[in-house]
Amino acid sequence: MGAAENRKLIESWYRALEAGDLDTIADLHADDVVYNLVGTTPVSGQWVGKEECVGGIINEKLLTALVAEEVRFGKKWRIMCADDSCVVGLMQGGGPTKSGERYDQTYCEIFTIRDGKIAELHAFLDTVLVERCLNDNPLQNPETKPKRPFAF
Secondary structure (H helix, E strand, C coil): CCHHHHHHHHHHHHHHHHHCCHHHHHHCEEEEEEEEECCCCCCCEEEECHHHHHHHHHHHHHHHHECCCCCEEEEEEEEEEECCCEEEEEEEEEEEECCCCEEEEEEEEEEEEECCEEEEEEEECCHHHHHHHHCCCCCCCCCCCCCCCCCC
16 A cells, blocks of 8 residues: 555544544454554553454553543544555544543554554553553652643
8 A cells, every 4th residue: 555545544543533433443453463552551562463452452441441421532633654554643632531530642653554454553652641540550740731842
């Protein structure tokens, strides 16, 4: 597939995230997809296969800690670049957790595309936020927001 088709595939991924459409999200992945998640959290590391990645990481680890009817991923997203085998995107999304915290995350995602499916994902995100909001592990609570927050 070419860059334009790969870009459309990942645009479909972000739209499905925005809609909370887990069936479409799963369909966009290769059966042997690999997720590589940055950090040292319980969900960090390498995950292999559609069931572990979509069912385990997205559905079980992420969504079960959030208030499902209020969470919204893909609030804002942008494709930064695309070529014949790779797409890089930025996304912001999240919502309230069942513990009352706000999980509003920014992700940088590098997708490897094979045969029209997501074959691999490298995700870079705020792991302190993951620990505090999803794992009830208050590593550090910033007292103020950054003076110059990251924006895209």
